[in-house]
Amino acid sequence: MSQKNEARKKYLQVKTRATREIYETKRTEANTICREKKRIWINNKIRQIEASNENDARKVFKEAQFFNK
Numbered sequence: 001m002s003q004k005n006e007a008r009k010k011y012l013q014v015k016t017r018a019t020r021e022i023y024e025t026k027r028t029e030a031n032t033i034c035r036e037k038k039r040i041w042i043n044n045k046i047r048q049i050e051a052s053n054e055n056d057a058r059k060v061f062k063e064a065q066f067f068n069k
Contacts, residue, residue: 004030
């Protein structure tokens with residue numbers, strides 16, 4: 001993210017095609033990394049819900065409610 005932010009600052013200071021392309025590639029990379037981390041987090045959350053104690057149904061449904069919002 002910091003590399004993307006630095007590339008954006010450079011692009012805003014010197015608006016050339018090269019700086020714009022660098023910024024766009026950094027932005028694309030940052031978005032890809034964020035999507036991947038979000039997928040991993042959601043999968044971990046699902047595994048946590050599945051592994052939770054079945055006797056505590058209230059907790060399971062409260063955790064699962066997160067995905068309905």
